[in-house]
Amino acid sequence: MEASAPAHPNPPAAAAAGQRSRSERRLAWLLCAPAVIAMLAVTAYPIGYAVVLSLQKLDLRFPDQSEFIGLSNYGTVLSSELWWTDVFNTVFIMLISVAIELVLGMAIALVMHRAIFGRGVIRTSVLIPYGIITVVAAFAWQFAFAPDSGFVNNLPLISDEMDWFGGRFSSFAVIIRAEVWKTTPFMALLLLAGLVTIDGQLYEAAKVDGASAWQRFTRITLPLMKPAILVALLFRTLDAFRVFDTIFIMTRGAQDTESVSILGYNQLISRLNLGLGSAVSVLIFVCVFLIAFVFVKGFGARVQEGRPGG
Amino acid sequence: MTSRPAIKALACLGASVLVVAGLAACGGSSESGPRQLTFFVAIQPGGTIEETAARCTEESHGRYEVKPELLPNDASQAREQLVRRLGAKDSSIDVIGLDVILTSEFANAGWIEKWSGAEKREATEKVFPSVIETASFEGDLYAAPFNTNTQLLWYRKDLVPNPPATWDETIAAAEKLGRADGGTIQVQAERYEGFSVWANALIESAGTEILSGPEKVDLQQQPTEEALAVMGRLANSSAAPANLSTSNEDTARLGFEAGESAFMTNYTFAYASASEEAPDIAKNMGAAPFPRVNSHPAKPPLGGFNLAVSAYSKNKDLAFEAAACLAGEKSQLTAVELDGLPPSRSDLYSGKDVKKAYPGFAGLVKKSIEAAGPRPTSPAYQDVTSALQRTLHPPDKIDPDDTEPIYDELKSNLEAAVKREGLL
Numbered sequence: 001m002e003a004s005a006p007a008h009p010n011p012p013a014a015a016a017a018g019q020r021s022r023s024e025r026r027l028a029w030l031l032c033a034p035a036v037i038a039m040l041a042v043t044a045y046p047i048g049y050a051v052v053l054s055l056q057k058l059d060l061r062f063p064d065q066s067e068f069i070g071l072s073n074y075g076t077v078l079s080s081e082l083w084w085t086d087v088f089n090t091v092f093i094m095l096i097s098v099a100i101e102l103v104l105g106m107a108i109a110l111v112m113h114r115a116i117f118g119r120g121v122i123r124t125s126v127l128i129p130y131g132i133i134t135v136v137a138a139f140a141w142q143f144a145f146a147p148d149s150g151f152v153n154n155l156p157l158i159s160d161e162m163d164w165f166g167g168r169f170s171s172f173a174v175i176i177r178a179e180v181w182k183t184t185p186f187m188a189l190l191l192l193a194g195l196v197t198i199d200g201q202l203y204e205a206a207k208v209d210g211a212s213a214w215q216r217f218t219r220i221t222l223p224l225m226k227p228a229i230l231v232a233l234l235f236r237t238l239d240a241f242r243v244f245d246t247i248f249i250m251t252r253g254a255q256d257t258e259s260v261s262i263l264g265y266n267q268l269i270s271r272l273n274l275g276l277g278s279a280v281s282v283l284i285f286v287c288v289f290l291i292a293f294v295f296v297k298g299f300g301a302r303v304q305e306g307r308p309g310g
Numbered sequence: 311m312t313s314r315p316a317i318k319a320l321a322c323l324g325a326s327v328l329v330v331a332g333l334a335a336c337g338g339s340s341e342s343g344p345r346q347l348t349f350f351v352a353i354q355p356g357g358t359i360e361e362t363a364a365r366c367t368e369e370s371h372g373r374y375e376v377k378p379e380l381l382p383n384d385a386s387q388a389r390e391q392l393v394r395r396l397g398a399k400d401s402s403i404d405v406i407g408l409d410v411i412l413t414s415e416f417a418n419a420g421w422i423e424k425w426s427g428a429e430k431r432e433a434t435e436k437v438f439p440s441v442i443e444t445a446s447f448e449g450d451l452y453a454a455p456f457n458t459n460t461q462l463l464w465y466r467k468d469l470v471p472n473p474p475a476t477w478d479e480t481i482a483a484a485e486k487l488g489r490a491d492g493g494t495i496q497v498q499a500e501r502y503e504g505f506s507v508w509a510n511a512l513i514e515s516a517g518t519e520i521l522s523g524p525e526k527v528d529l530q531q532q533p534t535e536e537a538l539a540v541m542g543r544l545a546n547s548s549a550a551p552a553n554l555s556t557s558n559e560d561t562a563r564l565g566f567e568a569g570e571s572a573f574m575t576n577y578t579f580a581y582a583s584a585s586e587e588a589p590d591i592a593k594n595m596g597a598a599p600f601p602r603v604n605s606h607p608a609k610p611p612l613g614g615f616n617l618a619v620s621a622y623s624k625n626k627d628l629a630f631e632a633a634a635c636l637a638g639e640k641s642q643l644t645a646v647e648l649d650g651l652p653p654s655r656s657d658l659y660s661g662k663d664v665k666k667a668y669p670g671f672a673g674l675v676k677k678s679i680e681a682a683g684p685r686p687t688s689p690a691y692q693d694v695t696s697a698l699q700r701t702l703h704p705p706d707k708i709d710p711d712d713t714e715p716i717y718d719e720l721k722s723n724l725e726a727a728v729k730r731e732g733l734l
Contacts, residue, residue, distance in 0.1 A: 030321055059730065060397040061419045061689060080733045147552040148561065161552040166704060254501035254555070254703055266734060269390055271692055272397055276733065 047285065054278035061272050073279035083263065083280070087287075090259040093172065093247075094240040097179045101236060102229070104180065105187030112188065113195045123189075130185040138249035141178040168255045175257065178246050183239070187232050194228020195221070234295040238288055260284050345374045345625050347632050351407030351615070352388050353380045356582075356648035358641075359407075365644075366635040374628045376405070376636065384558075385409050385503040389692070396421040396620065404623040405633045407615045408453050410444035411503070411685050411695070414524070417447035418689035422618040425451040429630055433637060436657045444684055445616040453616030454637035455654035457645050459577050460610045460678040461511070462671070463598040466492060466572040466591070473598035477512075477540045480573055480601050484549035487572055494551045495544060496562035496574035501703040504558050506685065506695040507611045508575070509702055512537035514609040514683030515602055520724065521686035521694065527724045534720070535713040537603055542708030542716075549573075555704040567591050575600065577613065578668065578675055582650040597671040599678060609683030614654065652679060688728065696734040697727035 054073050058066040077083050108126060115122050129137070144150045145164040153160050164170045198221065206216050222229075244261040247253060253262045264284060268277030344367075351359055363376040381388040389412060395403055396416070408416065416422045425433060433454035434442050445453040463480070465473050469492055474480040480495060487493030498504035513520060516533035544550055551557065551565055559576055566574040567588035574580065584592040600610035617633040619626060635641065642653035646667045652675055658664055659676040668675050686694055701720045702708065708716050726732050 027317055027320075030317060033321075060393070061415055061692075062730075063419065076731075077733060082733045146556070148565065163552050163555065166553075166555045166706075251556075252501060263733065266696070269394065270386075270696070271730075271734060272393055273730070280733075 050278045050281050050285075053274050054282050056275050058274040059272060060274060069275070073275045074283070076276060077279050077283060082258075083260075083283075085256060086258050086260045086263045089172075089257060090241055090243065090261075093176055093179070093243055093259065094237060097176045097183075098233065098236050098240055100176070100180050101184045101187045102233065104184045105191050105232070108184065108188040109191035109195055112192050123192075126185045126188060128185075129182050132182070134182065134245040135249060137182050138178055138246045141174060141181070141246075142250045145174045165251055165255065168257060171251050171255050171257045175243075175246050175250055178250070179240070179243065182246075183236065187236055190232035190235070191225065191228060194225040194232075197228075198224045230295065230299050234292065237291055237295070241288055241291060242284070260287070344370070344372050345628055347374050347376050347404040347623075347625060347629055348402055349376050349378045349405045349407070349632070349636065350381055350392060350403050351378060351405075352383050352409075354645070354649045354651070356650070358645045358649045358651065361644050361648065362636050362641040365640070366632055369635060370628075370632070374625070374632060376632055381407070385411070392416075396622070399622050401622045401624055403620040404625060404629040405636065406618045406620055407456070408618045410441075410458075410612065410614050410616065411687075411691055413445055413452055413616065413618075414447050414687045414689050415691050416618065417450075417452045421621050422452050423621050423626060423630075425454065425630070429454075429634055433634060436655045438654060438656050438679055440612060440679070440682060440684060441614065441616075441654045444612065444614065444687075447687070453618035454633050456615045456617050456637040457642060457651040458654045458679055459613035459652055460675065460682050461507075461575050461577055461600055462580075462610070462674065462678060463601055464566065464574040464576060464580055465596050465598060466594050467596040468594040469572045473596060474601060475599075476602045476604075477544070481544055481547055481549050484571075484573055485547060489548050492569060492572040493549060494565070494571040494573075495549045496551060496557065496565045496571045496576070497544070497554070498558050498562060498576075499545070499554050499703070499705050500556045500558045501699050502558065503695060505703060506698050507613070509537075509541065509698055510685045511600065511609060511611045511683060512540055512603055515600070515606060516540075516604060517606040519683075519686070520698070521688055521728065524688040524690075525728050527721060527728060529717075529721050529724065531717060533604075533606075535717050538702075538708055538713045538716055538720075539710040540603055541702065541705045542710035542713065545705035545708065546710065550706070555706070578652055579650045581668070581671075597674055599674065607681060609681060610678045612679070612682035612684045614652075690728055690730050693727040693730050693734055694724060697723040700734065 055068060055070055056066055057069045057073070112119070112123055112126065142165075145152050147153055147161060147163050152158060152164070153162055162170070164174050202220050202224075203216055206220060211219065242261050243259050244265070247257055247259050248262055248265075251257050253259070253266070260280065261284065264277055264280040267273050267280055271277070349359075349363060353359070359378045359380070363378045367375045381391055388409065392403075392406060392408075392412070396419070406416075406422065408422070413422075430451050434451065437455045438458065441455045441458045442451070445451055445455050463473060469487060470483055474483050484493040484495050497508055499508065510520060513529070513534055516537040518530040518533040519528045522528035545554060551571065553561060553565075557565075562574055562576050563580050563583050565571050566576075566580070567584050569588075569591060581592065581595060581597070584595055600608045602608040617637040619629045619633055623629050639653075639655060639658070642655055642658060643661075643663045645651040646653055646658075646664055650667050653659070653664065656676065659672055664675075665672045685691070688694060698720070701716070701723045727734065
């Protein structure tokens, strides 16, 4: 009862404070409301509609033959060899390109971090490939590797008649090359953001203790950069899974290089089979969700902490 | 401290912003003066479309104005642009330049209008019967034939004095010349509609058909295997260009014009293109009939465009009139003069315009069109062609000595495709 006596004058003030923060929260929700409504309209409605479409047999070329068929479309997709080939293709491209980008991006980030002269110029020029429109970059690389019009076949050690787009893995090589060229700068920038948060004194202390450059890198840099690396990997992996432009321009999916996005495009836009196409789209959504889940829950990527100062 | 009125005001502002944004999206424009008819058609480099549109606008005496909207030249991509709009019932399309393979699909989906009566008679007067077939579906005419197209075997007269008559002879002649001296054959084998054109031509030349009805696969075993063996043999021989699996009409003519190939199967535009781009090659350019596969007469590919009226057009009467003008005799002569496109009216081939565009081979073009084998007609054509491309591409995977496995795969894939089953 002693404790409650000095608490007496507080309750009105505390109650007022509670009500103020409640009304502030309500204001915050009201201010967010237009944006949230717009977001829901633009994302939740199409996703919901796609799920509804995927449960029907609907082909725009045969408009009178639509009917509700439940999960049968998903059965067709998941039992189709083409779907699994495309999943393999997509995962293959995703893993290899992200791995290369991580290594290259880290190297470029280290260089950008250590640069003393022309820091601004270096950082801007590294971003140029990322600024080029994907379709334009894909065309440029396609022309470069084409046997009749490109310069690559004229390089030493490469056969003059090598038909890069004539084989499956040679096409993959070109596609991965174009993807890596285009998005390594993005990876480098994300990693650089993580690099600058590391206190320089740690390196000095390590140098005093006699640590080599490699040890400093693996024992200090990498562990402290783990959040930034995970965030960069998360973004890039999600993007890489949805690869479309590069493959579409270079091979249009020929030579078994098709990705799941191109598969969805073929069913939806080419064949106008909205049922099957929507099923493919929903399955892609599920895969992307799984990847994000694995990263956030499994590897512990925390999007907020990955940012500098967070 | 935030007050109730302030919150209300903010909420109203937010809501009104959303409403205004919504209204701004719905705009309308009223038109006065001549009706604008949009004409969706593929680009022709020589300017045929612009000229026929201008002339038909003039001949309408102010009642309508034909406005061309240009589509890509690639058949698959042009189709995609059209089906997206027509599937969404877009009313902004009036007249469509329809590739011959699209008639069944569009007619079955209810996207184009039937032609009847006097207009039908006028549109089909003196037109090749096979071309009228390409513009019809279930016995009714759905488009006015404009131009047709066929492929010839182009060859270098200085390297090959006597043109070969069959595919095997062509391959042998090319192999004899040797790769360094023009010993390659240019075809279209990228994974797109042009590849289906080649595959269909080989199969029909061998004596069988892909479909015998809108949902029935024909593909008799022995002729089909002969056709597939030809494809496999060419793709695996030294006569195949390095970029065979990504070759189309453009890369083919570029390879021929650069002197890399002594043989090319391509459409009639190839001569005009070579005359302009590589006159030295054009001097020695000869035209021969499309090669045979076996003893059956060859069936060259049949292409071309017919002009249809969209079912969602708001000006159907005017659109029929405009389409009839745009596809009529004068327009066909413009097309052959500016772009080298063969007219669909057979009586024009004895005239001087056609003879000027095809010096020395006008008769060959006419005979080829009369002998041509059209691609299968089916509302599910898109699935059929996707299955055909997917099974046979790249052609070098076909083993010319053991074509049975690929034949079985092709037959079963086509049977599923015709019923629109499965992923493609």
